[in-house]
Amino acid sequence: MRFSREDAEIFVPDGSEAREALARATHLCVAAHPDDVEVMALDGILQCFGRADRAFLAVILTDGAGSPREGVYGRYSDAEMRAVRRKEQKKAACVGEYAAVVFLNHSSNDLKDRLCPSPTEDLVTLLSRCRLQVVYAHNLADRHDTHVAAALRSIAAIRRMPREGRPSKLYGCEVWRDLDWLAEEDKVVFRLDEHPNIASALVAVFDSQIAGGKRYDLAVAGRRQAHATFHQSHSVDVSSLVSFAMDLTPLVANDGLDALGFAQDHIRRFAGDVSARIARLT
Numbered sequence: 552m553r554f555s556r557e558d559a560e561i562f563v564p565d566g567s568e569a570r571e572a573l574a575r576a577t578h579l580c581v582a583a584h585p586d587d588v589e590v591m592a593l594d595g596i597l598q599c600f601g602r603a604d605r606a607f608l609a610v611i612l613t614d615g616a617g618s619p620r621e622g623v624y625g626r627y628s629d630a631e632m633r634a635v636r637r638k639e640q641k642k643a644a645c646v647g648e649y650a651a652v653v654f655l656n657h658s659s660n661d662l663k664d665r666l667c668p669s670p671t672e673d674l675v676t677l678l679s680r681c682r683l684q685v686v687y688a689h690n691l692a693d694r695h696d697t698h699v700a701a702a703l704r705s706i707a708a709i710r711r712m713p714r715e716g717r718p719s720k721l722y723g724c725e726v727w728r729d730l731d732w733l734a735e736e737d738k739v740v741f742r743l744d745e746h747p748n749i750a751s752a753l754v755a756v757f758d759s760q761i762a763g764g765k766r767y768d769l770a771v772a773g774r775r776q777a778h779a780t781f782h783q784s785h786s787v788d789v790s791s792l793v794s795f796a797m798d799l800t801p802l803v804a805n806d807g808l809d810a811l812g813f814a815q816d817h818i819r820r821f822a823g824d825v826s827a828r829i830a831r832l833t
């Protein structure tokens with residue numbers, strides 16, 4: 552299997568052959584950076600955890616070289632930082648019992664460049680070797696350029712697959728900007744109550760990101776708890792941990808659907824909800 556970057560790598564926690572590990576993958580997360588998967592796609596990790604009939608695959612599009620660094624990591628070069636972040640991502644793959652994690656190692660600039668074909672081509676190479684049911688991608692309203700670029704490349708790659716090989720669901724998940732604002736009819740709700748210890752460990756292994764004072768481990772858990780409580784005002788909490796997603800499936804069911812217009816429709820429905828309530832109560 553060839554990818555466009557020489558230093559691309561497939562890490563298989565149980566040591567089995569890469570080709571076989573990909574063939575088992577049913578739930579896939581395509582993320583921009585190391586540690587995004589554990590924030591955005593816990594639903595997929597839990598869906599597959601301990602199951603013989605499902606397997607989770609993480610795909611990391613960029614190398615994480617430009618990440619901020621503090622404390623013991625303060626003097627690390629970009630190359631050393633890349634190595635640390637790759638090691639952390641492998642630890643998470645072991646904790647979460649992923650089928651594999653694939654490091655495609657594109658630069659952030661290449662990923663954001665719509666004329667650079669290689670990130671999408673690499674994704675097509677990978678996706679065609681899995682038996683996909685569900686794909687977790689970044690959501691189109693994220694406020695990190697690299698994340699939105701990753702979502703657009705994921706959609707483009709799935710559109711290049713034959714219809715019978717496409718996932719039945721494509722979800723746009725939360726990282727930088729949560730999705731509490733989505734209109735209720737647009738909101739996909741993931742209940743994440745199983746294995747809370749594993750969920751904590753998955754984020755906690757990314758020490759290089761947390762050591763500088765960014766407590767992603769606490770923030771991610773806090774956001775899930777807040778979503779669970781604030782999701783429905785009139786009923787007791789049925790879940791203690793929740794995350795939200797935007798259902799992007801229509802974009803890979805209909806190749807002619809425009810991603811920009813699709814995102815704007817979601818914003819319009821949110822605006823309509825706010826406007827209707829104020830109008831009703833004024």
Ligand SMILES: [Zn+2]
Nearest residue numbers: 583584587698
């Ligand atoms: Zn990221």
